Amino acid sequence: MSSEVVIEVRNMVKNFGPTRALRGVDVKFYAGQIRGLVGENGSGKSTITSIISGMQKATSGEMFYRGQPWNPSTMVEAQEKGISMVLQEANTIPDCTVAENIFAGRFDEFSRFGLVSMKKVNEAAQKMLDDFGISHIRAADSINKYGFEDRKLIEIVRCVSDDTRVFVVDETTTALSLEGRNILYKLIHKMKDEGKSVIFISHDMDEILEQCTDLTVLRDGEIIGHLNRAEMDAPDAVQRIRYMMVGREIGEAYYREDYDTSHLPEVALELEDLSFGPIEHFSLKLHRGEIIGFGGLSGCGMHEIGRAAFGLEKLRGGRVLRNGREITNCHQAISEGIGYISKNRDREALILEASIGENIVMPSLPALSHATFISPRAERDMARKEIESFRIKCSGGRQWVNTLSGGNKQKVSFGKWTAKGSDVLIMDCPTRGVDIGVKQSMYALIAEMKKQGKAILLISEEMAELIGMADRIIVMKDFKVSGELERRPDLSETDMIEYVI
Numbered sequence: 001m002s003s004e005v006v007i008e009v010r011n012m013v014k015n016f017g018p019t020r021a022l023r024g025v026d027v028k029f030y031a032g033q034i035r036g037l038v039g040e041n042g043s044g045k046s047t048i049t050s051i052i053s054g055m056q057k058a059t060s061g062e063m064f065y066r067g068q069p070w071n072p073s074t075m076v077e078a079q080e081k082g083i084s085m086v087l088q089e090a091n092t093i094p095d096c097t098v099a100e101n102i103f104a105g106r107f108d109e110f111s112r113f114g115l116v117s118m119k120k121v122n123e124a125a126q127k128m129l130d131d132f133g134i135s136h137i138r139a140a141d142s143i144n145k146y147g148f149e150d151r152k153l154i155e156i157v158r159c160v161s162d163d164t165r166v167f168v169v170d171e172t173t174t175a176l177s178l179e180g181r182n183i184l185y186k187l188i189h190k191m192k193d194e195g196k197s198v199i200f201i202s203h204d205m206d207e208i209l210e211q212c213t214d215l216t217v218l219r220d221g222e223i224i225g226h227l228n229r230a231e232m233d234a235p236d237a238v239q240r241i242r243y244m245m246v247g248r249e250i251g252e253a254y255y256r257e258d259y260d261t262s263h264l265p266e267v268a269l270e271l272e273d274l275s276f277g278p279i280e281h282f283s284l285k286l287h288r289g290e291i292i293g294f295g296g297l298s299g300c301g302m303h304e305i306g307r308a309a310f311g312l313e314k315l316r317g318g319r320v321l322r323n324g325r326e327i328t329n330c331h332q333a334i335s336e337g338i339g340y341i342s343k344n345r346d347r348e349a350l351i352l353e354a355s356i357g358e359n360i361v362m363p364s365l366p367a368l369s370h371a372t373f374i375s376p377r378a379e380r381d382m383a384r385k386e387i388e389s390f391r392i393k394c395s396g397g398r399q400w401v402n403t404l405s406g407g408n409k410q411k412v413s414f415g416k417w418t419a420k421g422s423d424v425l426i427m428d429c430p431t432r433g434v435d436i437g438v439k440q441s442m443y444a445l446i447a448e449m450k451k452q453g454k455a456i457l458l459i460s461e462e463m464a465e466l467i468g469m470a471d472r473i474i475v476m477k478d479f480k481v482s483g484e485l486e487r488r489p490d491l492s493e494t495d496m497i498e499y500v501i
C-alpha cells in the first residue's frame, strides 16, 4: 500500500444550530485504501464526507487535497477535480433520461458550436453503463422507468470516471441487492488497486470487514480510533469496533432466539390470486402471530408484493382481503390496521418537510382525533415515546425530518407504525441504514409483535435478517416463487441462495 496522503482534514467543526455534528476532526485518507467509516446513526459520517465532496461547508477547520488547500464550493466542482460521492439519499433527477442524469452539469464535453449532440451523450452514457455491467439500463430511457436500485447504480456510474481520485460511498449497499453490491465491490477494489482512495460508509459489519483495508470509527462527531487490516482480522475485532462505536458493551443477542413457528388460526391478511405488473396468480395467507419473510434479488418482485398488500398496485386480477373486506387503496389499508414501511423512505415513507412528531402521528390521526379535534398532548406524548424507544438522535419532536441523519430518518419511518399499533405490518427493508444498537431493538420489537399476535410481512435483501427473524421465508425469482424455507436453527444463507439465483 502506498502511504501518499490524498485527503487530510484538520480540526474540522460543523455545527447545525445547537447540534455539534463534528467536534474538531483530524483524519487522513491515503491512496490505495478502502477506508471503512463506521459509527452510530448521527455520529457524523455523512457530514464529514459531504464536506470533503463539496456538498456543504464546515463551520471551521481546514482540508488539504494532494497537499493543496481544499475548499470546494459545489459537488460538481469537487467531482471535476477528482472527488466524488454517492449520497446516502436518492439523488437522481426525475423526468430526465438516464444519460442526462449521468452527465448532468457536464454537457459541455459534448457540445460543438454551442449545440449538444444528444446522440453522443447517449452513446457515451451507454458505454459507461455497459462497462459497469448494467447493460439492462438503457441510456436513452427516462429515469422514471427505473426503480430504486437501478437509480443507485446510475448514480454510481455518474460519480466514477478515470479521473476520480477519491470516491465516497455513503451507505449505498443497503439500497442494492446482491448483484448490485458485487458490482460495487468489484469497482472499489479496482479503484484501490489503481491507487485511488475509497471511503466506504456502512452499518454492515461483515461487509466492512470483508471489503475494507482500514477502518475509522466515529462517535458523536469525534474520531475514536483507527484499525488496520491486521487489527480488523483479530478474533475480537467486531466486539472491539462495536465498543468503540457506542462506548459500552452490546449484548450478543441480535435476532430472535426462539424457533416457535406456530401462529394463531385467524388469517390477518390474504392475498388472493393476485395478478399485476409482471406478477401472475400470487396467493398468500398471513396469519396473526406470524412473520413471513420475503427474499430474493431486488428485481424479483418481492417489493411489488409488499406494495400490492398495502393497496398500492393496480391489480389485473385477484383481491387483497383484510377481515373479509377488500383493500383497494392505501387509505383503506391504514384504516383497516395495516402499516407499510416503504423501502424508498424519502419518497414514500416520510414527509421530509415536516417535524418528527408530525410524521410519527400521521397514520394515527383518525385515532387521536375526536371529531375534528386532535389533542396536541397526545400527539406530543406519542412522538416522545418513539423518540425514546428508538433513540432517535434529535433535539426534540419538533425537529424537521429532513435535518436528521439517514438512519434516524429510518427510525421515524418505523416508529410511525409502531406508534399506531398496526395489527398487520408490511416492512420493506425496515432496518435500512440503522446502526446495530437500534437494529437490535427493532428485531426485539418484531419478535414481541409476533407474541402479541400481530402479523408481519418482512421483505428484506439481507438473508441473515430473514433467517434470523422469519417463521418461513418465501424466495422469489423473476416474479415467481422459487422456493420456501421453514425456520430452523441450522438454516443458512447457502440453503437460501440456490433459490435466489
Ligand SMILES: Nc1ncnc2c1ncn2[C@@H]1O[C@H](COP(=O)(O)OP(=O)(O)OP(=O)(O)O)[C@@H](O)[C@H]1O
Pocket: 016, 019, 020, 021, 039, 040, 041, 042, 043, 044, 045, 046, 047, 048, 088, 171, 393, 394, 402, 403, 404, 405, 406, 407, 408, 433
Ligand atoms: N441540515 C441539518 N440540520 C440540522 N442537523 C443536521 C443537519 N444535517 C445533519 N444534522 C445532524 O448532524 C448529526 C450528524 O449527522 P450525519 O448525517 O453526519 O450522521 P451519520 O453518521 O451519517 O448517521 P447515519 O448512520 O444515520 O447516516 C446528526 O445529529 C444530524 O441530525
Ligand SMILES: [Mg+2]
Pocket: 045, 046, 047, 088, 170, 171, 405, 406, 407
Ligand atoms: Mg449518514
